[in-house]
Amino acid sequence: MIIKFLFAAIKAGVPLLFGTTGEILSEKVGNLNLGVEGMMFMGAFCGFAVGYYTDNVFLAILASAGAGMLGALLYAVLTVTLRANQNVTGLTLTIFGSGFASFFGELLIKNSVDGTPKLSSDFVAGLAEKSIPVLGKIPVVGKLFFSHNPIVYLAVFIAVICGVYIKYTKSGLNMRAVGENPATADAAGINVSLVKYIHIIISGGICGIGGAYLSIINGGGVWNNSCVNGQGWIAVALVIFAGWSPFKAILGSFVFGGFTVLQFYIPKSTVNLPNAFYVMLPFLVTIFVLVVNSMQKSKKHAQPASCGENYYREER
């Protein structure tokens, strides 16, 4: 049962991991994007619709990333070029994204057979949980780490790539400089706007894939207008929990995933707590992590210094 619980925790954590990795990338260049939920919604719809019409898993994932990027591009134009308030723009993007998914989702439902847009069984089978040969046979570890659907590995892969990129590469250093102090980065010859644009857009693409995971895999192959349902917001909270590190985000998202499914795996006959307690748990832990981090007085796990503020070269 514990293995089944951990397995379910990993599954529940994957969409959060996409959202968190994306948001970390955006915050690292100094842009707090509260539109994660919206970008996930856009990715969820476009991924599903392309999957529905083309029956091609690769194209569906690509489309979801593209839709997320489009949402992020809107955000980038507004905040980087036009210097609109980041919080307000992000919130607007969330509202826009959920409306986008409902509006086109309704059209999709109207144009489908018996009002149920459903992915073909081949498509769903292509993304089903598969045990990797040899590795999947190892007891416990095989079930936990090598028996997932392919998108789970993609999520971890992207998070690791982002982590290595941010920490160990020169352009990663540049993007961190932009997020910490854009004026200094500018003086050092880094094109601040370009760096912001690139990373915000890529971050949107990653969030978009997370949305596709929700609509295609969690949704069981049938479209639902509210498939994202707040997961994007949890991802924003998770960024803080992960201390702006994609590596920690991997662990963090599975811990958060575990919290969301915990209420269904703890037998009520042994521990009988109200459901509300489990719903509260992830946020309680986030507060705890915030307190611990602030006590450490280290800047290592703190929010990038310029995050949330737009950069005006003229005000240097």
Added chain:
Amino acid sequence: MKKVKRLLAVLFVFTMLLSMTACGTKESEKEDSTSSNSADSDFKVGVIHIGDPADGAGYSYTHDQGIVAMQQELGLSDEQIIRKNNVADSDAAATRAAIEECIEEGCKLIFGTSWGYMDTMEELANEYPDVMFSHGTGYKSNGTNFNNYFGRIYQARYLTGIAAGLKTKTNKVGYVAAMGSENSEVTGGLDAFAMGVESVNPDAKVYVKVTNSWYDPTLEQQAAEALLDLGCDVLGQHCDTTAPQLAAQNRGVWGCGYNSDMTKDAPEAHLTAAVWNWGVYYTMTTKAVMEGNWNCENYFGGMADGLVDISPLSDNCAEGTQEAIDEVKAKIVDGSFQVFEGELQDNQGNIVCKDGEVLDDATITGGINWYYRNVVVQ
């Protein structure tokens, strides 16, 4: 720039003019074709939905199908139905705003389809005495312009329990419940389902997971997976999305849906669903209000009225299911079988209904807070 703006403004004016004339012709056509009585064609009905009927399945969709059936039956035009979708029933201010918008648009009859609208509708009924308010799934009424309507969905759930009991091989049936034992509607329905399971399969147990939400696709899917992990091979549900049925289908097992026929969503898993035909009530009430002879009594319809039923059995059902269900269904319709008839025992060993007694409607709608003896809360 200025020129572009001016051009745009002119364009807008033209489109508005065009749309106005378009609407005008449509209305006059409809008036000719439907009814000559101008009072009837002015009559507007407001509907407050908690979700989005466009979802194509589930709670709001089913209510809206009932509204559409009423509209066709009575020959009302699309302009006479005012819908407010995605109105959170936990938000009294939003509920009030949505209903007042309906009243401003001229609605004389308002249907509120979710439990949480009840108190707001009661207040508004006092403020607007010439508007009729009909609220679904609650219990209050004021005898003049506010009532409640609901149905004996537990009768249908009993029948789906039979299908589940005959199908299960592991003798573990799962049930995704929206609310815990404090909610009589959910708990009574679950108990009826469990009794149906027991009537054909005394060894089977019914395992329950509570999501604490009427509508949450992610939680419902996760609760369903947890039940499947316990070894359940048939999933019943009292929640609004198709997620539990789809989760069952992905594991190659079975399920009984709710609200609408979910065979179209999960064709390889679905057995039969407990379904509502809300059109029965909506047609009856709207007609009565239009004719000015509505009695404003609380309504509690059942299988005999056609308000609740089960969807046609799919090919996934075990052999003999149809016969077993038909037999009980006939008895429910002619009144010779009552679901909540004693002796009933809860899962703590208490007798909750004595031998020979039948639970009254007040208890069924508000007082079932116990789980039947084969229910396991995990």
